[in-house]
Amino acid sequence: MITCENLVKIYKTAEIEVVALQGLNLQVNQGEMIAVIGNSGSGKSTLMNMLGGLDRPSAGRLTIAGKDMLKLTDKEQNVYKRETVGFIWQNKARNLVPYLTARENVEIPMLLHDRKKKRMRAIELLEAVGLGSRTGHKLQQLSGGEQQRVAIAIALANRPKLLLADEPTGALDTRTSDQIMALLRKLNAEMGLTIVIVTHDLDLAKQVQRVVLIRDGRTSSEMIRRTDEHDAEDESGEEGLDTHIEYAVMDRSGRIQVPEHYLAAVGAKDADKVLLRLEEDHIVLRPVAAVEAKRGAESTN
Numbered sequence: 001m002i003t004c005e006n007l008v009k010i011y012k013t014a015e016i017e018v019v020a021l022q023g024l025n026l027q028v029n030q031g032e033m034i035a036v037i038g039n040s041g042s043g044k045s046t047l048m049n050m051l052g053g054l055d056r057p058s059a060g061r062l063t064i065a066g067k068d069m070l071k072l073t074d075k076e077q078n079v080y081k082r083e084t085v086g087f088i089w090q091n092k093a094r095n096l097v098p099y100l101t102a103r104e105n106v107e108i109p110m111l112l113h114d115r116k117k118k119r120m121r122a123i124e125l126l127e128a129v130g131l132g133s134r135t136g137h138k139l140q141q142l143s144g145g146e147q148q149r150v151a152i153a154i155a156l157a158n159r160p161k162l163l164l165a166d167e168p169t170g171a172l173d174t175r176t177s178d179q180i181m182a183l184l185r186k187l188n189a190e191m192g193l194t195i196v197i198v199t200h201d202l203d204l205a206k207q208v209q210r211v212v213l214i215r216d217g218r219t220s221s222e223m224i225r226r227t228d229e230h231d232a233e234d235e236s237g238e239e240g241l242d243t244h245i246e247y248a249v250m251d252r253s254g255r256i257q258v259p260e261h262y263l264a265a266v267g268a269k270d271a272d273k274v275l276l277r278l279e280e281d282h283i284v285l286r287p288v289a290a291v292e293a294k295r296g297a298e299s300t301n
């Protein structure tokens with residue numbers, strides 16, 4: 001569904017250039033639901049803007065639903081935004097009109113012309129997001145979680161293939177956030193919708209099958225949920241189905257980013273090199289200082 005290869009985005013202003021994405025690689029399959037996490041400034045929103053056709057990449061390859069996003073004309077890009085993709089933002093003002101009812105809000109972006117069909121589809125969508133009994137309520141009469149459900153119904157109005165959610169639960173409490181995540185999982189399972197969610201919250205991210213970590217505008221690692229109870233127990237020492245195993249993402253040249261907390265744990269965080277050793281079926285990275293200290297100790301003995 002989505003292929004990003006060596007994706008680059010450079011923002012140019014009068015004085016400076018910011019490289020927001022520096023060769024990002026990402027593959028998302030049709031019907032998959034993934035979470036993208038990363039520190040502030042790592043490039044998450046930039047990636048979402050590229051995926052949503054709101055902005056164009058500077059270089060690399062980006063294909064979505066068979067479309068080459070670098071080659072779309074302005075007109076094709078507008079059709080893509082209207083028909084292929086749906087958005088949910090943290091900021092509700094970007095999604096909703098407060099003085100209209102839930103149903104009227106959902107009708108706004110619809111491409112249907114027949115008023116009766118529009119109304120029926122809006123009600124059907126509000127039912128799908130669990131708001132069948134609130135269709136006539138004005139937005140200001142709804143809770144934060146309910147308003148975000150309306151936003152999801154709006155995003156689905158034109159039957160998109162891809163749903164993009166940028167911090168969709170950022171303004172909600174934990175319980176409501178979990179409910180919104182459960183709703184997104186249900187839509188993913190029932191409608192086969194491909195969903196990409198950006199979040200700061202690792203716990204929320206772990207509610208999906210695959211979590212992609214972005215660091216400095218590159219995909220640095222992925223966490224994939226293990227469903228095999230036995231294997232999960234073997235590798236992590238924990239029981240249960242909710243175990244995520246972390247994988248480093250390797251580019252074509254064999255480059256990987258070692259997670260910062262791994263380096264910190266072995267005292268190699270600010271090192272400019274690590275010792276690399278090939279074992280029979282794995283590779284060992286060791287901080288140089290530790291190796292030298294060991295050698296020093298051996299030579300004094």
Ligand SMILES: Nc1ncnc2c1ncn2[C@@H]1O[C@H](COP(=O)(O)OP(=O)(O)OP(=O)(O)O)[C@@H](O)[C@H]1O
Nearest residue numbers: 011018019020038039040041042043044045046047
């Ligand atoms: N329109 C822009 N013009 C110039 N620089 C930008 C622009 N948009 C983003 N950037 C820069 O690009 C980098 C990535 O920003 P981005 O908003 O994608 O990060 P993010 O991971 O979404 O951060 P946050 O979690 O804080 O929203 C940052 O250094 C940011 O300052």
